[in-house]
Amino acid sequence: MSQSFHPSQRTLMGPGPSDVSPRVLEALGRPTIGHLDPEFIGLMDEIKGLLQYAFKTENELTLPVSAPGSAGMEACFVNLVSPGDKVIVCQNGVFGGRMKENVERAGGTAVMVEDEWGKPIDVNKVADAFAQHPDVSILAFVHAETSTGVESDAKALCQLARDNDALTIVDTVTSLGGIEIDVDGWGIDAVYSGTQKCLSCVPGISPVSFGPRAVERISSREHKVQSWFLDMQLVMGYWGGNTKRAYHHTAPVNAMYALHEALVMLKDEGLENAWQRHQLHHKALVAGLEAMGLSMVVAVESRLPQLNLIAIPEGVDDAVVRSELLSRYNLEIGAGLGALAGKAWRIGLMGHACNQTNVLLCLSALESVLAAQGAAINQGVAVPAAMAVYS
Amino acid sequence: MSQSFHPSQRTLMGPGPSDVSPRVLEALGRPTIGHLDPEFIGLMDEIKGLLQYAFKTENELTLPVSAPGSAGMEACFVNLVSPGDKVIVCQNGVFGGRMKENVERAGGTAVMVEDEWGKPIDVNKVADAFAQHPDVSILAFVHAETSTGVESDAKALCQLARDNDALTIVDTVTSLGGIEIDVDGWGIDAVYSGTQKCLSCVPGISPVSFGPRAVERISSREHKVQSWFLDMQLVMGYWGGNTKRAYHHTAPVNAMYALHEALVMLKDEGLENAWQRHQLHHKALVAGLEAMGLSMVVAVESRLPQLNLIAIPEGVDDAVVRSELLSRYNLEIGAGLGALAGKAWRIGLMGHACNQTNVLLCLSALESVLAAQGAAINQGVAVPAAMAVYS
Numbered sequence: 001m002s003q004s005f006h007p008s009q010r011t012l013m014g015p016g017p018s019d020v021s022p023r024v025l026e027a028l029g030r031p032t033i034g035h036l037d038p039e040f041i042g043l044m045d046e047i048k049g050l051l052q053y054a055f056k057t058e059n060e061l062t063l064p065v066s067a068p069g070s071a072g073m074e075a076c077f078v079n080l081v082s083p084g085d086k087v088i089v090c091q092n093g094v095f096g097g098r099m100k101e102n103v104e105r106a107g108g109t110a111v112m113v114e115d116e117w118g119k120p121i122d123v124n125k126v127a128d129a130f131a132q133h134p135d136v137s138i139l140a141f142v143h144a145e146t147s148t149g150v151e152s153d154a155k156a157l158c159q160l161a162r163d164n165d166a167l168t169i170v171d172t173v174t175s176l177g178g179i180e181i182d183v184d185g186w187g188i189d190a191v192y193s194g195t196q197k198c199l200s201c202v203p204g205i206s207p208v209s210f211g212p213r214a215v216e217r218i219s220s221r222e223h224k225v226q227s228w229f230l231d232m233q234l235v236m237g238y239w240g241g242n243t244k245r246a247y248h249h250t251a252p253v254n255a256m257y258a259l260h261e262a263l264v265m266l267k268d269e270g271l272e273n274a275w276q277r278h279q280l281h282h283k284a285l286v287a288g289l290e291a292m293g294l295s296m297v298v299a300v301e302s303r304l305p306q307l308n309l310i311a312i313p314e315g316v317d318d319a320v321v322r323s324e325l326l327s328r329y330n331l332e333i334g335a336g337l338g339a340l341a342g343k344a345w346r347i348g349l350m351g352h353a354c355n356q357t358n359v360l361l362c363l364s365a366l367e368s369v370l371a372a373q374g375a376a377i378n379q380g381v382a383v384p385a386a387m388a389v390y391s
Numbered sequence: 392m393s394q395s396f397h398p399s400q401r402t403l404m405g406p407g408p409s410d411v412s413p414r415v416l417e418a419l420g421r422p423t424i425g426h427l428d429p430e431f432i433g434l435m436d437e438i439k440g441l442l443q444y445a446f447k448t449e450n451e452l453t454l455p456v457s458a459p460g461s462a463g464m465e466a467c468f469v470n471l472v473s474p475g476d477k478v479i480v481c482q483n484g485v486f487g488g489r490m491k492e493n494v495e496r497a498g499g500t501a502v503m504v505e506d507e508w509g510k511p512i513d514v515n516k517v518a519d520a521f522a523q524h525p526d527v528s529i530l531a532f533v534h535a536e537t538s539t540g541v542e543s544d545a546k547a548l549c550q551l552a553r554d555n556d557a558l559t560i561v562d563t564v565t566s567l568g569g570i571e572i573d574v575d576g577w578g579i580d581a582v583y584s585g586t587q588k589c590l591s592c593v594p595g596i597s598p599v600s601f602g603p604r605a606v607e608r609i610s611s612r613e614h615k616v617q618s619w620f621l622d623m624q625l626v627m628g629y630w631g632g633n634t635k636r637a638y639h640h641t642a643p644v645n646a647m648y649a650l651h652e653a654l655v656m657l658k659d660e661g662l663e664n665a666w667q668r669h670q671l672h673h674k675a676l677v678a679g680l681e682a683m684g685l686s687m688v689v690a691v692e693s694r695l696p697q698l699n700l701i702a703i704p705e706g707v708d709d710a711v712v713r714s715e716l717l718s719r720y721n722l723e724i725g726a727g728l729g730a731l732a733g734k735a736w737r738i739g740l741m742g743h744a745c746n747q748t749n750v751l752l753c754l755s756a757l758e759s760v761l762a763a764q765g766a767a768i769n770q771g772v773a774v775p776a777a778m779a780v781y782s
Contacts, residue, residue, distance in 0.1 A: 004418065004655060005437070007423075007424045007428075008424065017425060025645075030416075031399075031401065031411070032403065032587075034401065037401065037723065066462075067459075202644065224496055228461065247728075250460065251459075251595075253594055257396060332424075337638075
């Protein structure tokens with residue numbers, strides 16, 4: 001007889017998924033209703049309003065794509081890029097590379113603007129790219145690079161795009177709910193995110209929002225969107241507010257319960273309070289890590305509070321440390337990706353996982369495992385240093 | 392303050408989502424772990440094995456796509472269709488039309504073979520289409536049409552495709568777990584399904600399987616797959632068995648718990664037993680409906696036991712009846728789609744929802760509502776007729 005699966009109770013402090021609130025898990029398991037049930041239609045309206053709050057936008061076309069963040073990214077690119085379009089893609093980590101793939105698979109040409117992994121996007125380089133390629137119609141970049149823990153200046157980049165008559169596609173997978181995003185204030189045209197980071201929800205859904213200029217671009221397309229599943233002209237018929245809901249695909253009903261609950265929690269806390277909470281625990285974590293003698297990879301002014309890149313000390317075995325943390329402390333932290341593989345750890349403080357208990361657990365566990373590995377660290381000082389931030 | 396959402400407890404006897412087992416809902420809400428956690432990797436292996444059991448296949452490339460059935464459909468088409476390919480698409484309901492969209496958006500040409508809605512695919516017509524178009528490389532059809540409740544002869548159609556050196560793409564969204572599917576025995580090359588029908592799981596995931604000929608076609612593609620998210624060459628790196636798991640996208644971890652539990656339940660019951668259960672309750676439902684004086688839309692030999700098309704009696708208001716069933720009995724049945732809108736109801740008996748209690752509830756509620764609407768039906772005989780089938 002086959003066995004049911006019972007996962008261990010982990011503490012998720014990697015790059016996501018992050019800890020999910022018990023309230024969200026409980027909502028997820030509520031009885032399934034039909035995707036055309038009047039009660040579900042009401043829920044969809046509420047989710048739309050809550051997403052508008054989270055993104056700080058009044059965009060009518062704001063909805064959760066029924067698939068992970070990668071599909072949200074693809075939804076933005078396949079709807080806005082037509083064959084022959086030229087798109088500036090900023091790359092300072094893994095996800096800029098994925099954007100390039102998306103542009104090319106949609107028949108566009110990507111003009112790459114590259115920055116070192118661990119550094120923010122250089123706005124001047126992007127300005128140069130616009131100057132060299134006046135026919136660029138879209139600027140695409142990652143606000144918060146999940147692979148490096150770096151924040152780029154989304155507001156300045158969006159202004160630059162406007163000055164050059166280009167639309168913007170902005171990846172906010174790791175930023176939404178953790179640091180400021182102001183879709184309307186910054187003039188972002190298309191944005192996508194994920195549920196499994198600072199929204200404290202289960203993975204699998206991608207909130208997106210399209211502004212008026214993006215909707216106009218979609219409506220005036222000459223080529224059909226290459227994806228039927230992600231075609232916003234069709235999806236609008238189901239999620240749009242004014243007309244009768246037209247069946248497009250079966251919504252992931254229970255995942256919508258979870259997302260709704262997570263967004264209700266975010267609204268009750270308040271966006272600004274959530275951002276401040278991420279800052280506070282980030283400072284405590286960094287104080288503890290630095291007291292231990294570890295160093296941060298990213299410069300202070302570009303650090304994401306919700307994703308902390310720590311240099312792996314000389315002579316320490318990356319995989320052994322992560323494995324010990326997982327097996328002995330049920331604590332997950334993230335490995336480095338790409339250019340940072342084996343050189344850095346990624347410690348997440350995202351959403352529900354961003355709290356004092358997790359900060360202290362992480363510092364104690366890391367100290368203990370590193371000491372056992374013979375690393376040259378200062379012992380007994382990390383937790384007091386973190387607690388000093390809280391007091 | 393925003394409010395949590397508490398859905399009514401519905402009985403889901405529409406075209407899906409169907410009732411989800413409490414075991415599956417409980418599994419869904421278990422604590423989230425990381426998508427690269429060794430425990431999760433073990434779970435993925437089990438899910439793959441259980442899906443191979445459900446599909447009756449040894450295909451190595453068998454996995455759940457992290458999105459609804461529409462995305463599973465698109466995964467099959469974008470990976471197998473290259474620009475310029477000619478594909479025979481059979482249409483005898485809504486989903487054949489969606490297949491056509493998929494072929495064309497992937498740059499292929501669709502040769503349509505159309506049959507009346509409510510009738511199965513005519514194998515002779517498909518043979519004629521192959522004769523007229525010897526350069527066709529793929530045959531695509533729906534095994535169990537969700538819009539009409541009709542089963543087509545998948546075995547004969549697959550044999551015909553083999554005889555003409557064409558691959559097959561088969562939609563089994565509504566059939567998997569409800570009626571026989573034999574992927575290896577019938578020689579299906581690519582198949583997709585959904586979790587929210589006869590698997591008794593929540594909506595949002597699409598199991599797929601690709602056979603050796605399909606994998607060979609994918610591996611020898613000259614054009615990159617137009618979707619990054621659905622590119623099986625990339626997904627294989629994460630779901631493939633032999634190599635180190637490569638990060639592709641964040642798996643919907645909790646949905647995988649639910650799918651695993653649903654598949655464990657299916658295996659414990661046994662595929663053949665599940666098919667027999669669907670037949671039994673279908674017979675009871677039909678006996679009751681016919682005793683009441685209602686008539687079935689689909690001929691006996693093509694009826695799907697899990698999705699029953701009932702002709703709406705003259706003078707009865709479709710929407711009022713469904714609305715009364717929902718508001719007074721918490722019972723959802725489905726409207727007709729496309730050519731059958733307003734003319735038929737779709738009553739599902741899928742997976743966990745396929746049981747004696749639901750059959751009797753449906754018959755009693757429908758009798759009561761129709762009588763109140765003044766329909767000319769026989770009262771007091773439906774439940775005894777159904778019970779006679781059970782005794």
